[in-house]
Amino acid sequence: MPDAAASPHPKPKDKDSPPMSVVTRFAPSPTGFLHVGGARTAVFNFLLARHFGGTFILRIEDTDQERSTPEATKAILDGLTWLDLSWDQLYYQSKRADLHNEYIDKLLESGHAYWCECTPDEVQAMREKAQVEGRKPKYDGRCRERGLGPGPGRVVRLKAPLSGTTSFNDLVKGVISVNNEELDDLVLRRADGWPTYNMAVVVDDVTMGVTHIVRGDDHVSNTPKQILIYRALGLNPPVFGHVPMILGPDKKKLSKRHGAMSVTDYRDMGILPEAMVNYLLRLGWAHGDKEIFSREEMIALFTTENLGSSAAVFDLDKLLWLDSHYMKQTRPEELAALLPDFLAAKGLPRAEPGYLARVVPLLQARAKTLVEMAAAADFFVLPDAELPYDGSAVAKFLTPEARTRLSAMAEGLAALPRFDQVSLEAYFATYLEAEGLAFKAVAQPLRVAITGRTFSPGLHETMDVLGRERVLARLARAVNL
RNA sequence: GUCCCCAUCGUCUAGUGGCCCAGGACGCUGGCCUCUCACGCCGGUAACAGGGGUUCAAAUCCCCUUGGGGACGCCA
Numbered sequence: 001m002p003d004a005a006a007s008p009h010p011k012p013k014d015k016d017s018p019p020m021s022v023v024t025r026f027a028p029s030p031t032g033f034l035h036v037g038g039a040r041t042a043v044f045n046f047l048l049a050r051h052f053g054g055t056f057i058l059r060i061e062d063t064d065q066e067r068s069t070p071e072a073t074k075a076i077l078d079g080l081t082w083l084d085l086s087w088d089q090l091y092y093q094s095k096r097a098d099l100h101n102e103y104i105d106k107l108l109e110s111g112h113a114y115w116c117e118c119t120p121d122e123v124q125a126m127r128e129k130a131q132v133e134g135r136k137p138k139y140d141g142r143c144r145e146r147g148l149g150p151g152p153g154r155v156v157r158l159k160a161p162l163s164g165t166t167s168f169n170d171l172v173k174g175v176i177s178v179n180n181e182e183l184d185d186l187v188l189r190r191a192d193g194w195p196t197y198n199m200a201v202v203v204d205d206v207t208m209g210v211t212h213i214v215r216g217d218d219h220v221s222n223t224p225k226q227i228l229i230y231r232a233l234g235l236n237p238p239v240f241g242h243v244p245m246i247l248g249p250d251k252k253k254l255s256k257r258h259g260a261m262s263v264t265d266y267r268d269m270g271i272l273p274e275a276m277v278n279y280l281l282r283l284g285w286a287h288g289d290k291e292i293f294s295r296e297e298m299i300a301l302f303t304t305e306n307l308g309s310s311a312a313v314f315d316l317d318k319l320l321w322l323d324s325h326y327m328k329q330t331r332p333e334e335l336a337a338l339l340p341d342f343l344a345a346k347g348l349p350r351a352e353p354g355y356l357a358r359v360v361p362l363l364q365a366r367a368k369t370l371v372e373m374a375a376a377a378d379f380f381v382l383p384d385a386e387l388p389y390d391g392s393a394v395a396k397f398l399t400p401e402a403r404t405r406l407s408a409m410a411e412g413l414a415a416l417p418r419f420d421q422v423s424l425e426a427y428f429a430t431y432l433e434a435e436g437l438a439f440k441a442v443a444q445p446l447r448v449a450i451t452g453r454t455f456s457p458g459l460h461e462t463m464d465v466l467g468r469e470r471v472l473a474r475l476a477r478a479v480n481l
Numbered sequence: 482g483u484c485c486c487c488a489u490c491g492u493c494u495a496g497u498g499g500c501c502c503a504g505g506a507c508g509c510u511g512g513c514c515u516c517u518c519a520c521g522c523c524g525g526u527a528a529c530a531g532g533g534g535u536u537c538a539a540a541u542c543c544c545c546u547u548g549g550g551g552a553c554g555c556c557a
Contacts, residue, residue, distance in 0.1 A: 029557045063493065066557055079499080081518035120555060128552085136483050137553060155555055158494095173486065182484055182553085190555040197557050220485065222553040244487075244550085251549075279493095282506090286494055291507040308494075315492050316509045367519040374517095428516095443516030 020226040021221040022054030023211045026080075026087070030072035033262035034079030036314060037216060037246045040280040044243060045216050047084045047281070047302040057208055058087035058119070062094045063200055063264065063339035079263045083273050084295075091208070091367050093200055093384040099202045100195035103233065104156055106290065113188055115150060116143035116157045138184030156189035158232060166224040171241030171304040178224045181229050186225055198222060202229045214241040214304065217311075220386070243284055244311040248266060254314055260378050266319070270342055270370030275323035282438035284308045292325060324368040335373070343381060351381040362457035379451045379466065384473040389452045394481055395452070402445035403479045405435075407444070418470040424460045448476030 024045040028038050049056035058080065061134040062068035080087070092412055102281060109111035118139070127137035144159060160183050167177030194205070200220075203212065220242045230237040247446050250260035255261065266276055278293055285308065287293075287301050336356035343426055344350050351359070359380045360373070367373035379387055392463070398406075412431055432439055456462055 027557090031557075061557060067556075095510090123555085131482060131553090134482060170486095176485070178485070184553090187555050196555070196556085201557090216551095217486075218551060219557095220557090224485095238541085248552090249492085253550080282493065284493090288495060291493090291506055310487050312494090315507070318493060323509055324520095363519095366518065439516050447517060451517095453517095457518080459516060473541080474545055 017135050018079060020050035021209070021211065022049055023057065023209045024049040024054065024214060025057035025059050025205070025208065025210050027059040027061050027084075027093075027204075027215070028076050030073055031063060031064065031067040033075045033264060034278065035254070036263060038076075039079060039083060039263045039276075040082060040283060041215060041245065043083070043277055043280045044087050044285070044302075044304075044307070045212075046087075047216060048212060048247060048304065049088075051302050054211075055088045056086075056207075057089045057091065057210065059091045059093060059204060059208070060106045061197070061200070063093055063097070063194065063197065065094075068094075075262070075264065082267055082278050083263065085277075091210075092100065093204060096200070096204060097195055097450065099207065100200045101189065101193070101228065102197060103196060104205045105292070107158070107188065107229075107232055108156060111159070112157050113146040113158050114144060114146075114185075115154045115228070116155045116185075116187075117148060118143060119153065120216070130389050136182055139186075139390040141185050144185065144306075153191050155187045155191050156231060158188055160185050160207060160228050160271075166227050168237065168240055170220075170223075171212075171239060172222070172244075172307045172309050173242060176220065176223070181227075183224060187364055188229075199229060202226050202233070206230070206233070206235055210238055212239050212241065212244045212411045214303075216241060217242050217244045226273065234284075241307065243307060243360050244285060244309060249285060249313060249315075251311075251313060258314070263285075268376070270372065272326045272370070274330075275319065275326040278326075279319045279322050283314070284313045288329045291473070294320075299396050306358070307471075320368050327367055327373070328364050330364075332357045332364070335360045335370070336371055339374060342370045345371075345376065346374050346378070347373065348378055349381050356411075362461055362465065366457065377451075379456070384470055384477065385475065387452050387477075389478070389481060390448070390454065392479075393448045393452075393454045398447045398478060398481060399445075402442075405442060405444060406449055406475055408471055409446070410479075413468065413475075414472055416468075419464070419471075421460045421464040424463055428460075450474050 007017075019210065026038075026042040026045045028034065028042075034042075046056050048054075056237045058077075060073055060076070062073065069071070081379060102114065108115075115410045116139075123139050126140050131137045134209045139157070143157070164180050166180055166183070167175055170176050186198060187196050188221065189195055204210075221242055223242075246254050248254045250258075263276065267273070274295075275297075277295075281293060281298060281302075282291065286306055287303070290297075290301075333353070336353045336359075339356050339360070340350035340353070355378075359377055363373050363376050367376050382388075409428075409431060412427060413419070414423075416427055428439060428442075433443070443459060445457055448454060450456075450459070450463065466474075
């Protein structure tokens with residue numbers, strides 16, 4: 001069995017010292033989708049392991065037979081894969097019940113646990129009574145010294161210390177200590193023979209050699225209980241770090257009410273995974289004033305040292321800003337490969353990646369997400385005959401005079417020896433010179449005629465990408481609208 | 482109810498006793514650039530929850546108050 005005690009707290013200053021074996025884990029319960037809070041926890045654990053050249057374990061905690069589903073497990077795996085948070089080992093907790101029970105038996109043998117025949121109702125009554133009397137609701141330990149053996153309906157409880165304090169040095173919150181009077185003899189094995197969460201977690205973390213447990217804030221109160229189990233087992237607990245939760249704009253715990261919670265919702269919104277990870281990382285962690293982190297930088301710079309200790313509000317605007325940044329950074333070919341699905345989602349034709357790779361550069365600075373890019377690409381992918389025209393734009397810019405000029409330009413464009421950006425610029429320069437006009441005078445009519453609306457990428461490059469045939473077809477159509 | 486945790490601009494945060502009458506980023510906003518829309522660039526707005534200490538010196542340390550949150554399961 002791995003010795004959990006042999007895990008020194010990594011010191012940032014020793015960043016480049018010989019690798020100590022750091023083992024982290026992300027342990028979601030498959031009862032829903034991978035939500036942003038879980039995803040952020042995964043990011044932290046992934047980065048911590050990679051930073052120290054350690055191991056990142058994914059453990060599906062599916063011991064709740066009622067609520068765990070294969071669909072949820074798949075959703076979590078998909079979410080992590082999308083974010084490119086690759087795990088080194090994958091475990092399903094439900095398959096390890098025998099192992100958990102072995103440890104419970106050890107505790108029974110060593111006298112650190114005992115059988116209890118109190119029913120859930122009885123325990124419930126004890127708790128209520130304590131509560132009204134202003135005490136901590138807890139099991140009163142009445143079976144503690146009865147020396148009961150196994151039997152139907154009986155559970156195994158931990159014989160927890162009655163006095164003293166249990167404390168630990170949290171990586172993000174510092175020393176946390178709790179009076180053992182606050183804790184009760186928690187159930188280790190249910191009446192149906194299945195181990196409980198706290199027991200399973202400890203056994204798994206111990207046997208998997210987990211050295212750093214970075215998890216959500218909501219687990220701080222479980223930590224003392226788990227430490228008690230480690231002690232009963234005669235083992236030293238690993239290092240804990242509890243990160244604060246993520247809140248909605250109203251400062252309440254993030255929930256469906258606030259809109260998208262699942263990371264896949266963000267994928268569908270057209271957010272790039274790089275932006276999502278960057279955003280999640282900065283939510284609760286900082287490295288000076290740095291906002292943008294490449295994957296390499298994240299790994300090199302991340303330590304638990306700079307984790308924040310207060311809850312953070314999820315800010316969609318900032319995520320969008322980061323995404324717009326990554327939209328500009330990503331190679332056109334990559335975006336072109338992702339775009340067809342988003343075009344299809346809008347009922348637009350799935351254009352060829354080769355063609356899209358030429359369209360994308362014109363749109364990168366104009367779209368914050370892939371969804372926006374797909375929308376902005378409509379006139380690039382729609383057949384000429386199906387291009388919709390904005391009525392008020394037509395009325396405003398396609399005046400009789402403008403149509404006359406459009407026809408004249410169409411003739412000139414048809415006669416051009418070459419139809420690329422350079423020759424287009426040259427053509428318009430001479431045409432406008434001869435007419436005594438500024439480009440400004442023809443730009444909007446031209447734009448409306450070619451794109452159907454009043455805003456678009458630069459006209460020369462747009463025409464270049466569209467090609468002579470389509471430009472001419474649209475000009476002809478516009479003149480007769 | 483009891484215990485635990487948290488508290489810097491609207492938001493994410495920097496700040497680890499003097500460099501801070503508090504810096505960066507998002508947002509909002511003024512301007513520049515310009516064939517439109519964007520991008521970009523320059524500028525502006527805005528915070529140490531309150532009160533006591535400790536100290537020559539506190540956003541930084543301590544205490545209290547207030548306000549948030551979490552936990553108290555044979556759920557995870």
